[in-house]
Amino acid sequence: MNVKKKCFDYSKSNTRLLAFLTAHYKGQAESALVKEIHKLQEIDTIQDVSSLIDFRRRAETDQLSFSSRDINRTNFRLYGIGSALFGETREKIYLTPSIEHGLILQDRNWSDTADTARASCITFGPFRKAILRRYYKTPVFEVGPYIQYAAPYYDETRFQEWKNQMGRTLLVFPSHGTDQTGVTFDEALYVKKIESLAQSFDSVLVCAFWWNVSDRLIRMFSEAGYRIACAGFREDPNFLRRLKTIIQVSDEMVCDSVGTHVGYGFSMGKRIRMLTADTRYTGELPLNIRFSEEQKNRIRRAVTEAGTRDISDVFDYYWGNHIRLSEKERDDILEINKRITLRGRYWTKNYAKEAGRLLSDYEKNDASKYRLLLKALK
DSSP: OOHHHHHHHHHTTBHHHHHHHHHHTTHHHHHHHHHHHHHHTTSOTTTOOHHHHHHHHHHHTTSSOOSOSOHHHHHHHGGGHHHHHHOSOOSOGGGSOEEOOSOOOSSSOOHHHHTTOOSOEEESSHHHHHHHTTTOSSOEEEOOOGGGGSOOSSOHHHHHHHHHHHOSEEEEEOOOOOSSEEEEOOHHHHHHHHHHHHTTOSEEEEEOOGGGTTSHHHHHHHHTTOEEEOOOOTTOTTHHHHHHHHHHHOSEEEESSOOHHHHHHHHTTOEEEEOOOOOEEEESOOSSHHHHHHHHHHHHHHHHSTTOTTHHHHHHHHHOTTOOOOHHHHHHHHHHHHHHHHHTTTBGGGHHHHHHHHHHHHHHHOHHHHHHHHHHHO
């Protein structure tokens, strides 16, 4: 084991130490990335993806670093979820809960929680909570679909103008790859299927992931006359806001695979269609593919089988669609996490005990925080 990895592994036992080390490890790359994020968050990538095409080109040719080494800041920034849940909190990031980045269908502890050494964590609902409970005796808070907490990207007037332009809209969500995982399709088949569905709509809007915004499939959709939109770079604080507006303008959604967006669309009351286009992934794949495929198939069946009676149960189970937290409850989660961290003197080994003690305190003097913490510890 090399010294760097040994230091990092040890630092995961202390929240503040980990935050210090990751903040200073290759700090120039983090500073450069923050500058790029500040530029990108000001651009309306719903209407114009050219800035992201250029960003993707520079990332691919190593002209810029698009990945931060600061796992704590990245965890809060990812897809704008931290901002949606907590606003622009003044708390130090390591005093906030870790946040799972979306729908995770694997039976494992993801880096979102495994590598951030926080006193608690946040996820969608019961499916992931049950998995995380095997790894942590600390609080696991269920908050439901993150998108419900994001403010729309457009104000009401601007949105209505856009909706009037678009008319009845079909929203297409092609599967996306990352810098570690590739994705391929039968592009001609995909375009043909969308052309068939498009006859019932005034507009077709394709939501491309930033990493795939210049892929051949997206170019083919553009050449077919469809509009291309993007929610933004993955660490853009406006990502979830743009995604909410993109889904909001649609009348129906069509997807070729199960992903976070499926639950978001359902939570916003959209009809969802599933199609097949010989979608295949390459690169870094799940360790237990069978388990994750079983989950995907269950969700797909709930969406596609007419008369499926348990569709709400499925979305409640995976996305926590039945869960809605008030702003005060989310602020209380921040306070609970902070108090456990400080009481435990930043050592992760102390957090479970301090969470139990804090629960006893809340039982006597704070009913709302008691209910939140009790549920998170079950």
